[in-house]
Amino acid sequence: MSSKPAVAMKKMFFREAIALAVREEMRANPDILILGQDVGPFGGSYREFDGLFEEFGAQRVRDMPVAEAAMVGVGVGAAAAGLRPIVSITYMDFMMLGFDPLINYGAKLRYKTGGQLTAPVVVKTTAGAKGQGVAHSQCIEAWLMSVPGLRVVAAATPADAYGLMKTALRSDGPVVYVDHKRLFPVAGEVPVGGDAVPFGSAKICRPGSDLTITTHSFMVRTALEAAKLLEKDGVSAEVIDLRSLAPLDMKTIVESVGRTGRLLTLEEGQITTGVGAEVVTRVIEHLGPVQFTRVGALPAPISSNRILEAACLPDANRVAAAARLLQSPKKLVSSY
């Protein structure tokens, strides 16, 4: 091993942070390859693989047919046989087509073979609504959190997009790496050459004392906006970016709710058996009854119609309103 390179802070877009992490890891590990639609010269639908085809060539950056089931299967199988593929699934909705190889095979491989084989594959996919309708907008990461053997992460900043991708590409089992359409144009400082972000480590993005908001991915930005609105009312919200959904960093969450006494969970997906439902349950298991509320998308498909899409998605005002309700009544509340 060479000595640790110096860390340099560099401002870049979210998509550039992904490309940089992948590039650095591909340089370090010849077993990493990318399988996906339009990942080659096109550079990925959101240019999150820009320049990789040019550097690593068609053997390691492979455009695939529109066949998500086989694409995930080929990735998982190649991982089981010694490679470290990144399988790019353009929209998270399409991951459903690849659930069989990922969940029935990849996530169970270590267990079912008694530790003989593992599938170190990274399924990178893009969640979130951005005007593309009912089958191109979903956030279904909560579905995946319950699968034994699967790790699920979702970055909210370019720095974490970089650091979590590095950890994903060094993991010894399957990882679902969820990014977000509305985060790609976001810029931020990235500690280039810095430590990879470990899984199972949440981050307090804003300290507060009156309530804890747990969230992930794009909704971290919404939570921070809501926290500003609440500040004007004299309510101090602590915002926790979960970063890793499986495993969950319960220590950070429980410690925070233990201080604030109130919990608001926020996600862009559904709240029924959602990420928040799991966070709330585990917090109560640790702390006993606390006041909580869950905020997520309305229980309806996400339309490409901009009025209906906006109506479904949580925004800062809705989060702030739910937080205000949480401040007063003693009863437990749940709001859409």
Next chain:
Amino acid sequence: MTDQSPTAKLRMMKLIRAFEEALAARPDHGFQLISSGEEAVAVGLCSSLRPQDQLLTGGRSIGPAIARGVDPSRLMAELLGRSSGTNKGKGGRGHISDPASGFFGAHAVVGGNITIAAGVALALQMSGKEAVAVILFGDGAFGAGALHETLNIAASMKLPLLFVCNNNQLSVSTPRSMALAPARLSDIGIAFGIPSETVDGMDLDAVSAAISGALEHVRAKKGPAFVECISYRFASHSTTARETRSREQLTEIRARCPIVKQSGKLREAGALDDASEQELDRLVAGAVEAALKFADASPMPREEEALQDVI
């Protein structure tokens, strides 16, 4: 198989038959998929493979695993849930895995191992090794979308992958004629430019010849090949499934026994007589007895092992 002699192949078929019958006779056999009647497919296929090749199968995997050289004792232990099994007793019948023996593994989702096999083939191709992956699946998996997707990818990437469809003509109770449109299943390869062949899966020599020819194509880096073996399943779908065929049908089917056929051929050629066949049967019975003894002497997993090797 290291010994490629006709007698060794016959012994291997007998071993599969005796092993499965002994397993099915156990009161604690559990849910098993028996391959009796399909031994020529397993042995014809595996006798053409090299040590560095990897075989993946569907759930009816006992015969292919034995033919590939998985230790019968560790296999029996696995099938009976013992921790000394190939998969520490965790995989069970549909998930036997022993990559060190070239048996990458079974996977019990019908059609589920087809895409995985293409990934294994991709890894072998990129490693530069002179090795191929083989996916053995039944006619039940033929109707799954995974096959179409994988044929396309394997052909366009010229993957070192051999598709072998063991067409035993029954998917649990549904006859292949009710479920699958093509008259010849191997015709599916034509659209992808994949050399394809249909052979009599009850004839060891026919299977061996077809597989060897197909492997020659794959090993020459010309891309995948497809072989359909038409066979007959002697038992019902599983040890817990009802038999749907009549006694008359079963008698007629069992008269096509690939072991009897091979034995007859060897006797005709003067390579086998009563004494030497009895000797084969004695060796096989000894191996099965040893396997049962090994499994019975092995402990069941401890409860805490449920949480081991999960992540």
